[in-house]
Amino acid sequence: MPEQDDIKAVMDEMPYGLYIIGSRMGDEVNGMMADWVMQVSFVPRLVAVSFENDAQTLANVRDSSVFTVNLLPQESMELAARFAQPYHGDKVKGRPEAEAAKLHRKLEGIPYTQSARGGPILEDAMAWLECEADQYLPAGDHTLVIARVLDGRVLKPAEPLTSTYTGWTYSG
Numbered sequence: 335m336p337e338q339d340d341i342k343a344v345m346d347e348m349p350y351g352l353y354i355i356g357s358r359m360g361d362e363v364n365g366m367m368a369d370w371v372m373q374v375s376f377v378p379r380l381v382a383v384s385f386e387n388d389a390q391t392l393a394n395v396r397d398s399s400v401f402t403v404n405l406l407p408q409e410s411m412e413l414a415a416r417f418a419q420p421y422h423g424d425k426v427k428g429r430p431e432a433e434a435a436k437l438h439r440k441l442e443g444i445p446y447t448q449s450a451r452g453g454p455i456l457e458d459a460m461a462w463l464e465c466e467a468d469q470y471l472p473a474g475d476h477t478l479v480i481a482r483v484l485d486g487r488v489l490k491p492a493e494p495l496t497s498t499y500t501g502w503t504y505s506g
């Protein structure tokens with residue numbers, strides 16, 4: 335039998351980009367940190383994002399079909415960190431009742447604009463994509479969303495955040 339710790343150690347060595355996925359349900363916008371994001375086709379141009387089954391962002395994408403992928407420069411690590419907080423406080427097990435009852439509107443007080451279809455674009459982003467969900471594939475404790483890339487811009491030259499730079503891991 336392989337040692338599970340050995341396998342986790344390998345998976346933690348895999349480098350990832352670090353992205354803020356913008357989404358909306360009606361007028362309510364949200365942002366979440368994700369590193370399981372990749373291009374999966376040239377023609378048509380498709381990206382795939384793997385979402386936790388209980389992420390509010392996945393519910394938003396199912397509702398509106400739209401999401402944005404924001405790339406942040408390395409100087410924005412502190413801003414990025416706030417997007418690891420779940421929208422529903424009770425998603426983190428063991429929190430005291432008052433904390434668990436909280437809804438985290440992570441974009442409140444953060445400057446952003448919106449793509450043509452309403453996906454949040456952070457003012458601090460160095461680049462962004464607007465995507466439209468096309469397929470939802472169950473993938474264990476996640477759902478893989480394959481999406482068409484509809485629009486995008488590079489806003490400024492910068493070094494993007496990566497798991498190698500932040501040391502934050504979401505793997506194993």
Ligand SMILES: Cc1cc2nc3c(=O)[nH]c(=O)nc-3n(C[C@H](O)[C@H](O)[C@H](O)COP(=O)(O)O)c2cc1C
Pocket residue numbers: 364365366367368369370371384385386388389390391392417418419420421422425502503504
């Ligand atoms: C470094 C890092 C990378 C993450 N990558 C993902 C990811 O690829 N997919 C995902 O569903 N959650 C990922 N998460 C967890 C989400 O950011 C987290 O569950 C978030 O709270 C969900 O937000 P929401 O409930 O507002 O949608 C990651 C967390 C960290 C710290």
